[in-house]
Amino acid sequence: MTATADLKEFIAAYLVEAEEHLAVANSQLLLVERAQRDGETNPRAVRETFRSLHTIKGLSAMVGVEPVVAIAHRMENFLRDSDRSGGALPQSAIDALLAGVHAIEQRVAALSRGDDAAAPSEELLASLDSLGLAPVITPPPTAVLDLEPAMLAKLAPFEVDQLVRGIAKGQRALRAEFSPSPERAAQGLTINSVRERMAKVAEIVRVLPRAVPVTEAAPGGLCFVLILLSLASDEVIASAVGLASTSLQSIVRSRAELPPELALDAMDGLSALIVTRFRLARAIASLTERGVNTREVSEIMTDNARQLRDLRAAIVRVRMVPVSELLERIPLLVRGLQRATNRAVRLELEGGRAELDKSVSERLFPVLVHLVRNAVDHAIETPDERVRRGKPEEGLLRIVCGSHSNARLEITVSDDGRGIDRSAVSRKAGRAVPSDDAGLLDLLCIPGLSTREIVTTTSGRGMGMEIVKRTIVEELGGELEVHSQFGQGTTFTLRVPLTISIVDAFSFECGEQRFVVPVAMVDEIIEVDPDALVHVPANDDGSPAVDIISRRGVAVPMLQLAEIFRLKASRNGASKAIVVRRAGAPVAFAVDRMLGQQEVVIRPINDVLVRAPGVSGATDLGDGRPTLVLDLVALSASLNGGANLLPRA
């Protein structure tokens, strides 16, 4: 039999670990103190301090360091009681605990030098014995959390509180699931590594094991549920951790009484109904052509159209949330940021009464958070600096939401801070200094630029401008603009559709092809008078030929859609033009003829081979053939790289 182990041999390893735990205890106590000064509590930090002292006590007992056992034991007892009563500590207790940690540090240092650990003074032990607790804190409400009761029951009151506060501050509360397997372990994916990576992109509130049926995905019959708070998007979290983004799910209870997924099902059902209606309308039209009397059927169709519109409005209403809901979480966020960054910020919010689709709102919120963080953390100067620059001590952050048209919401986020230094940004990006705001935005949206440049406590994580652009422009089909004056401030303007997926659209024909364009995007449809056109020949640079038409005395550039898409030009030349506005300026697209106006279901085109600038999706007009949905605003932008379409004189 092997000789009995001598635990005294572990003293060196003990001292190393004790120092680690002392460092944790010190930093956690400082967090407790900071919370106490802010009139808040930090129960998690109290629990972490407790755990450190508890471990120190256990280890010290094993290697026989009695003086440390005596001190740690008293601190541990008090911290256990504090943990149970919600983590509120009076300042006197925090001071005594810091003194206790210091006393242990002295003894660990003495042992490291090879000296003995001195017995603690009676005074220290007495002060630790007589610590008083702060009043008990009542547990927070849990109604906002969408978790099954068994899961909710396992959360400590302080963890529920952490979640509720996080949500109020604008963080997303999520659950992520991870099922361990031998293959994942071989790839380095274990609960410890998942936890460690997750901690970099999210605040981990709790991790709970859950037994699940044994499947291929969960060969151990086990699934870990990580309860999180984060500002990052599902995709960012999932890719940082190495999980599928489908393993993430929001746990914030929705305000709508109808569960959102049910509203989505209803929307899908409605989409199918609308397509069926198109087919019916076509069938009736061909009957009419053959001389059949379809008057009665046509009247029924009119009723049917109205009913479908009402149904659609009802479903959309369920999915609509007021814009004010999007904004109500901003003040808390700004307050927290001010404290963290030592800025003084006056926040002005103008929400209006617009409502927008919940799915749009959910995508928009992280973008707003990002812009607000950037403004407070980077744009607005410290009060001293502002005074030196002759600005009011308090910076101004203004967020204004308003309906841009009946289908678009415009949000501006402006600050009166230092503005964007174009030359610094261009240096960082390794590109030429941008000549205008559009060029500046392109630089800001270079992947990795903004996040790499600026790493601070509040903006170090989360998303960069490129994700803002991706969300607004690509996901939502909206517009993003920046206007910045160095030294004066920056304004970001976002325009997004209020709803997605079903829109009112004009259908038209061009080069023997059918297209649709959302009504909301169209400024006007005008007649084209061939005699009043001024033709401008195409440039060598490949940009298309431009005609100039006069609209109420104003020159408007007109592009031939048939030429852009290389379609057969029509015999009689274009008769109509669709006018859209890009960044406020009108642009016309010549088309052969308008067909009508109808509601269409936009299906995204996910095939990268088919995806093209200016094409926002596909729809079915009832003939079973896909019809392209055009985004003429984006199309005009893609044609000339942001330069003015009007030829220079």
Place this chain on the structure above:
Amino acid sequence: MTEILVVDDSKVMRDMIVACLRAIPDTSFTHASSGLEAIERLSLASFDALVLDLNMPDIGGVEVLEFVRAQDTLRALPVLIVTTRGDEQSRDRVMRAGATSFLAKPFTPDAIIAEVRAILADRAEFVA
């Protein structure tokens, strides 16, 4: 070969436990630095006994124990709880949660060897 899973967030403590238990012949040890890791390892491999600390981050020993006892495959796994909290109340709570045995820290090498031998012997009887 007897496989023992030693669970404690303190590496020194795990090393000390393993140093003591090496005296038991034909035994190998696997470390787990958290309750979560312990549950993960138990779901993917089989062990003959579990030596479990109580006070750990995320989920403590009692929660690990409750989870283990709720699984059909782990219901009979011998579990020795090793804890700094040696009072009667803690012992009662842990035994009610399904611990096979309970040992207070600080312990001597002989004490933990005796406990582990005893829970392994119980299991042998159970299996037979």
